[in-house]
Amino acid sequence: MTAKNAFYAQSGGVTAVINASACGVIETARRHPDQIAKVYAGRHGIIGALTEDLIDTSQESDAAIAALRHTPSGAFGSCRYKLKSLEANRREYERLIEVFKAHDIGYFFYNGGGDSADTCYKVSQLSEAMGFPIQAIHVPKTVDNDLPITDNCPGFGSVAKYIATSTLEASFDVRSMAKTSTKLFVLEVMGRHAGWIAAAGGLVEDHGIPVVILFPEIEFDQQRFLARVKELVERHDYCTVVVSEGAKHPDGRFLAEQGTRDAFGHAQLGGAAPVVANLVKEALGYKFHWAVADYLQRAARHLASRTDVEQAYAVGRAAVEFALAGHNAIMPTIRRVSQQPYAWEIGEAPLAEVANVEKFMPRDFISADGFGITSVCKDYLLPLIQGEDFPPFENGLPKYVTLENAPVPKKLDTPFEL
Amino acid sequence: MTAKNAFYAQSGGVTAVINASACGVIETARRHPDQIAKVYAGRHGIIGALTEDLIDTSQESDAAIAALRHTPSGAFGSCRYKLKSLEANRREYERLIEVFKAHDIGYFFYNGGGDSADTCYKVSQLSEAMGFPIQAIHVPKTVDNDLPITDNCPGFGSVAKYIATSTLEASFDVRSMAKTSTKLFVLEVMGRHAGWIAAAGGLVEDHGIPVVILFPEIEFDQQRFLARVKELVERHDYCTVVVSEGAKHPDGRFLAEQGTRDAFGHAQLGGAAPVVANLVKEALGYKFHWAVADYLQRAARHLASRTDVEQAYAVGRAAVEFALAGHNAIMPTIRRVSQQPYAWEIGEAPLAEVANVEKFMPRDFISADGFGITSVCKDYLLPLIQGEDFPPFENGLPKYVTLENAPVPKKLDTPFEL
Numbered sequence: 106m107t108a109k110n111a112f113y114a115q116s117g118g119v120t121a122v123i124n125a126s127a128c129g130v131i132e133t134a135r136r137h138p139d140q141i142a143k144v145y146a147g148r149h150g151i152i153g154a155l156t157e158d159l160i161d162t163s164q165e166s167d168a169a170i171a172a173l174r175h176t177p178s179g180a181f182g183s184c185r186y187k188l189k190s191l192e193a194n195r196r197e198y199e200r201l202i203e204v205f206k207a208h209d210i211g212y213f214f215y216n217g218g219g220d221s222a223d224t225c226y227k228v229s230q231l232s233e234a235m236g237f238p239i240q241a242i243h244v245p246k247t248v249d250n251d252l253p254i255t256d257n258c259p260g261f262g263s264v265a266k267y268i269a270t271s272t273l274e275a276s277f278d279v280r281s282m283a284k285t286s287t288k289l290f291v292l293e294v295m296g297r298h299a300g301w302i303a304a305a306g307g308l309v310e311d312h313g314i315p316v317v318i319l320f321p322e323i324e325f326d327q328q329r330f331l332a333r334v335k336e337l338v339e340r341h342d343y344c345t346v347v348v349s350e351g352a353k354h355p356d357g358r359f360l361a362e363q364g365t366r367d368a369f370g371h372a373q374l375g376g377a378a379p380v381v382a383n384l385v386k387e388a389l390g391y392k393f394h395w396a397v398a399d400y401l402q403r404a405a406r407h408l409a410s411r412t413d414v415e416q417a418y419a420v421g422r423a424a425v426e427f428a429l430a431g432h433n434a435i436m437p438t439i440r441r442v443s444q445q446p447y448a449w450e451i452g453e454a455p456l457a458e459v460a461n462v463e464k465f466m467p468r469d470f471i472s473a474d475g476f477g478i479t480s481v482c483k484d485y486l487l488p489l490i491q492g493e494d495f496p497p498f499e500n501g502l503p504k505y506v507t508l509e510n511a512p513v514p515k516k517l518d519t520p521f522e523l
Numbered sequence: 524m525t526a527k528n529a530f531y532a533q534s535g536g537v538t539a540v541i542n543a544s545a546c547g548v549i550e551t552a553r554r555h556p557d558q559i560a561k562v563y564a565g566r567h568g569i570i571g572a573l574t575e576d577l578i579d580t581s582q583e584s585d586a587a588i589a590a591l592r593h594t595p596s597g598a599f600g601s602c603r604y605k606l607k608s609l610e611a612n613r614r615e616y617e618r619l620i621e622v623f624k625a626h627d628i629g630y631f632f633y634n635g636g637g638d639s640a641d642t643c644y645k646v647s648q649l650s651e652a653m654g655f656p657i658q659a660i661h662v663p664k665t666v667d668n669d670l671p672i673t674d675n676c677p678g679f680g681s682v683a684k685y686i687a688t689s690t691l692e693a694s695f696d697v698r699s700m701a702k703t704s705t706k707l708f709v710l711e712v713m714g715r716h717a718g719w720i721a722a723a724g725g726l727v728e729d730h731g732i733p734v735v736i737l738f739p740e741i742e743f744d745q746q747r748f749l750a751r752v753k754e755l756v757e758r759h760d761y762c763t764v765v766v767s768e769g770a771k772h773p774d775g776r777f778l779a780e781q782g783t784r785d786a787f788g789h790a791q792l793g794g795a796a797p798v799v800a801n802l803v804k805e806a807l808g809y810k811f812h813w814a815v816a817d818y819l820q821r822a823a824r825h826l827a828s829r830t831d832v833e834q835a836y837a838v839g840r841a842a843v844e845f846a847l848a849g850h851n852a853i854m855p856t857i858r859r860v861s862q863q864p865y866a867w868e869i870g871e872a873p874l875a876e877v878a879n880v881e882k883f884m885p886r887d888f889i890s891a892d893g894f895g896i897t898s899v900c901k902d903y904l905l906p907l908i909q910g911e912d913f914p915p916f917e918n919g920l921p922k923y924v925t926l927e928n929a930p931v932p933k934k935l936d937t938p939f940e941l
């Protein structure tokens with residue numbers, strides 16, 4: 106067997122640990138030069154393959170690749186570009202396979218969420234049909250934690266740790282100020298469809314913090330919400346609200362869409378946090394502060410969960426090992442084999458069962474009143490935030506790596522319209 | 524000399540390290556039982572003294588007091604309550620001294636910013652005049668870094684480290700996404716009057732990040748701002764903006780006051796970040812993300828600067844040592860005695876020169892175009908964010924202490940209207 110090259114690409118929103126998966130892929134491939142010649146990465150994800158803009162990772166030092174393990178974001182660039190269905194744009198898939206063929210690529214490692222699992226699956230099917238079979242392995246990644254079959258998704262544990270820590274710290278702050286000043290703190294977190302990240306805010310309850318969670322899975326009931334906030338403030342003198350960006354009114358509008366207009370009558374984009382804070386202020390008069398964590402939460406490698414980093418690396422390594430063992434059209438999964446003490450191992454799921462399936466919070470993870478998490482949910486979440494894995498610091502700041510990202514000379518050099 | 528009791532109170536917005544100063548005060552006092560009997564803390568700051576609601580810190584274990592060093596927020600509660608002038612409300616000052624007299628308090632340690640320095644000064648003057656002299660020492664604290672004489676203020680270094688780190692991490696994220704998605708990231712930071720915190724965002728420039736800073740000290744010039752953003756995005760494909768909450772239009776309005784109205788015509792409170800992001804979107808069409816750090820930045824003890832923690836502790840310890848050496852109406856300061864390598868020592872400033880003076884960013888700390896920081900500013904900032912001092916973690920989250928805060932039995936038990 107002659108060694109083939111491998112192609113690796115990052116897809117969709119990046120995370121604090123997606124580069125740890127890249128590190129797992131590349132370091133493992135480097136240990137098998139007899140089977141994998143070089144790992145090429147797509148510059149800006151799959152777009153790099155479509156436009157034949159490949160990065161030669163073999164030009165990077167071992168130290169630079171090792172540093173990916175502690176560097177957030179997507180080191181090769183990611184993209185939001187969903188390939189259409191085979192029927193709608195077969196040309197795109199054919200182009201991918203032409204590029205792979207031109208660069209002697211036998212392995213396709215695609216690091217992303219549900220959409221990329223779908224693309225990965227189609228590439229494996231079509232390449233077979235086109236007579237240039239490629240082993241396509243999907244490497245799971247998403248802060249949203251919404252992939253099926255796997256117990257959890259790399260990227261989520263670190264966001265959960267960041268949100269739980271930030272909620273704890275800001276709640277201590279509000280508690281200090283509540284006598285004469287702020288009584289309400291509202292933190293907006295990511296998760297347009299699923300409330301996994303918001304749920305992490307609920308972990309502070311066991312630290313004595315009065316917290317209300319607004320999940321996308323639960324219709325917003327303004328009166329009950331205000332009553333709950335009032336009850337908590339009357340008992341504790343303050344209250345923290347963690348609101349998912351995906352929280353919705355019963356009519357389906359996001360809380361963030363408040364119909365606000367600027368002085369010129371233009372609709373304004375705001376966040377859910379200021380909307381919720383103003384709502385409480387108008388009804389109950391409490392002085393508030395609010396924060397929107399946005400990219401800070403998914404980029405916060407400085408506070409990554411060690412469990413998450415290890416799992417992100419492990420799915421990258423497993424992807425290569427599965428490929429070398431001849432597997433195809435699969436995704437390495439994380440299996441929880443023991444709860445107490447927590448133990449996990451790598452499993453395997455067929456992409457046909459992963460693609461286009463979204464996993465929401467089970468109803469029994471959310472408390473009966475819809476504003477908190479249950480002990481079942483805490484048992485699920487806590488292992489995922491265990492352990493710290495601080496990056497090295499230099500001159501006061503984390504020392505993150507920026508790769509050389511040297512281009513692979515083009516072989517086709519034919520233009521491709523995206 | 525019989526041992527007197529000491530009174531300690533936290534004032535104004537709390538920080539990641541104000542409890543480290545409390546730790547410095549209490550641990551040092553405990554080493555001098557012959558001179559300081561007990562340290563009483565004000566429950567909710569100075570209000571605790573006015574209402575005779577004192578906390579007996581002697582009931583706390585040594586371990587609990589030691590844990591204050593790594594616990595953010597105000598462990599005894601703070602307040603936003605500014606004592607009026609002696610002329611306007613002499614009764615408040617007299618009440619303070621009555622309470623101090625009733626509880627045999629000879630030392631007053633007041634941990635706060637400019638307003639509390641002023642209060643501290645007046646207490647020292649009036650107590651002398653009333654024949655019950657109290658040694659009043661101000662312990663500096665403010666994330667705003669705006670106290671005079673001292674080279675920097677405890678609390679600031681940790682916020683600066685958090686903002687620089689978060690700006691770096693989020694910028695890496697945007698850089699990954701810029702090809703097909705987000706090209707602009709806007710982070711809103713604290714600092715209503717002075718741009719010290721915003722300046723910390725400028726430290727990422729040396730990490731290759733294209734960043735624009737909007738300072739409160741520089742009038743917002745919309746056309747020049749848009750031109751600068753456009754230039755950076757055209758060169759780097761993305762750009763990060765760090766906007767101070769205090770950034771203002773030439774007519775004095777805050778950027779955050781956008782005249783937005785909700786569906787009912789009510790004025791909406793928003794943040795400067797969404798305003799700036801929408802402005803760029805309308806003019807240049809760039810997809811954006813924005814974050815508002817709010818309390819997260821000043822409560823982020825998990826990412827404190829070791830230098831800041833050490834200085835916060837040191838000013839607490841020095842306050843007690845100055846008091847025991849007979850000093851009065853002073854504030855311990857931090858003196859920069861060497862720049863390269865950075866070295867500092869504790870100095871001393873008379874409160875008469877500290878009270879009600881605000882220190883702004885010197886103009887030579889801000890680049891000529893008003894959108895960045897100079898090398899002089901970097902030389903000033905970098906030493907303050909040096910070193911890490913991670914708190915202990917337990918079960919995935921920082922292990923912060925919540926004190927017992929046992930009350931001191933009242934001696935006066937007379938009501939006092941705030």
